[in-house]
Amino acid sequence: MGWRAASVAALAGGLVLAACAPTPPGGPAPRRATLAAVVDSVTNSPPLDRTHWGIEVYDPVSRRTLLALNPERHFIPASNMKLVVTAVALAELGPDYRYRTELAARRAPGDSVAELLVVVGRGDPTWSERFHDHPWAPADSLADSVALAGIRRVRGELVVDASYFDRELVHPTWEVGDLDYGYAAPVAAFAVEEGTFRTEVVPGPAVGEPARVTALAPPGAVVILNRLVTDTAGARRRIEVSRRVGSDTLTLSGSVPLDAAPDTLRLAVGDPALYAARVLAAALDARGIEVEGGVRVVYDPAEAAALRTGSGAADGVLDSAAAATGTGEQGAPPLVPIASWTSAPLAEIVAAILKPSQNWIAEMVLKTLGAERGEGGTWAAGLEVERRYLFDVVGIDSTAVVLRDASGLSAQNLLTPRAIVQLLEHARRMPWGPVYRAALAVPGEKDGTLERRLVALEGRVFAKTGTIAHVNSLSGYLTTASGGELVFSILSNASGRPAAEVRRAIDAIVNTAADQGGGP
DSSP: OOHHHHHHHHHHHHHHHHHHOOOOTTSOOOOOOOHHHHHHHHHHSTTGGGSEEEEEEEETTTTEEEEEESTTSOBOOGGGGHHHHHHHHHHHHOTTOOOEEEEEEEOOTTOSEESEEEEEOOOOOOOSTTTSSSTTHHHHHHHHHHHHTTOOEESSOEEEEOTTBOSOOSOTTSOGGGTTBGGGOOOOSSOSGGGEEEEEEEOOSSTTSBOEEEEESOTTSOEEEEEEEEEOTTOOOEEEEEOOTTOSEEEEEEEEETTOOOEEEEEEOSOHHHHHHHHHHHHHHHTTOEETTOEEEEOOHHHHHHHTTTTOOTTSSOOHHHHHHTOOGGGOOOEEEEEEEEOOOHHHHHHHHHTTTOHHHHHHHHHHHHHHHSSSBSHHHHHHHHHHIIIIIIOOOGGGOBOOOSSSOSTTOBBOHHHHHHHHHHHHTSTTHHHHHHHSBOTTOTTSTTTTSOGGGTTTEEEEEEEETTEEEEEEEEEOTTSOEEEEEEEEEOOOSOHHHHHHHHHHHHHHHHHHSOOO
16 A cells, blocks of 8 residues: 555544544543544545545534535536435335236137237336345246146247337446446346346366356356366456347356356346246246247337237236137237236335445336336436426426436436435435435445445444445435434545545545534
8 A cells, every 4th residue: 555545544544533532531522623624634635635526414404504515516426326216216106116017828718728928027126136035036936827827838929028118228328348247237128137147157177177157047048158267276367258239148258266166247138138038938948838939029119019909908918808808819819817926115126226236226217217207118218207306396406417327337427416415305304205214225234335334323324325437425314423414425536546545535524424413
């Protein structure tokens, strides 16, 4: 560690100690560093003096701003963007909102052979081990329902209607180098495993031998071209992933040390709906139900409507009139419902976004906002719903924000610290505010983004972190030593320093605010 890095670490630690040190018995009280002094030292001392800082600390009871530094300037917020999509979703859809996925079959009454199986996806982001014991559990449940309905064979296709969202699977402002990995997985209205699949990598038996690579996916769903070789024990692991965007043929190259433990990579799939269709087909096959026509995904709304001819219902696959007459398209048997799957409530989904900072679920919820409250299941429509709420309901200045995605993965997003504080202050006054607060990360919580940060403030901080290259942020709610509550936002851009250094400085500010903030 160079002197510049050491100086900021010592500075942050020293300021926290000065702010929090107890009074020695019989001695004079130590002089405590004020919040303004800590912020001044953190933001004006090398090496972080070259960083762009935006800070606002607000006391909502007294309606007083305790500290403001560049509060109305634009900053790239990274994952603080997730504060927007989750708040708007709770406001517009409600904490009890649930996704519903339906499966229907075209068959004659009592026939064990179906002409067609249709799955209507509605953007459920919960088909993963984050919500279930096994990531394919919902698909297994639907396959069980097909078997219980007496269907033993599907003469035609298994078709996924993914038209609820548009065909733009990857956001155009995400960096190409991110697209192979799970944190930038593509978005579709029907998906499993958060748009990813797992690949297990094990070193070969000897140096120079190929490493062993196993895709934990349905047969034929992905193709792995293995260019990994086994390196000497103790060597550095190097794995590179390459493919064409949207393809499920991936090349893994590089090296794995001979003594490396088995490792599991989480990689993005090319087309989430197609991959999920293959997962469901494999689940059917495991129950002896063969899908003879293969799988197909429909994204075009007109094609999807034609597929559901005889169903027509906006929120389901079956039209009651067609069911009553027993006829479907061109006299064929109608589509009849076989099963449906209902997600966990939105309150749990929001927590699955905010606590671990999950990108993909955030983007799924944004497109859901567009489909449910806007002009359709697109990024543009979802962002317009967000803008309408921020500007018309919260009262945020329309020039204070530039919205590009939900997760903050895009470096084109811009927020001001004041806009974030306004949103957080608005949320705390809403009926859904307690759900929102409880969904934020807290110090010491396993698998949350504050698990190892601000440990002295366990139970007193509820916040959202944010990290992309040269961007670190932290915004949320803080209970002070005197029992009051503060709303804060700390945004840093262009630090040019390791994220750990910037986080220590941010945490020094939060610790000081906790000690000196407003009263109850």
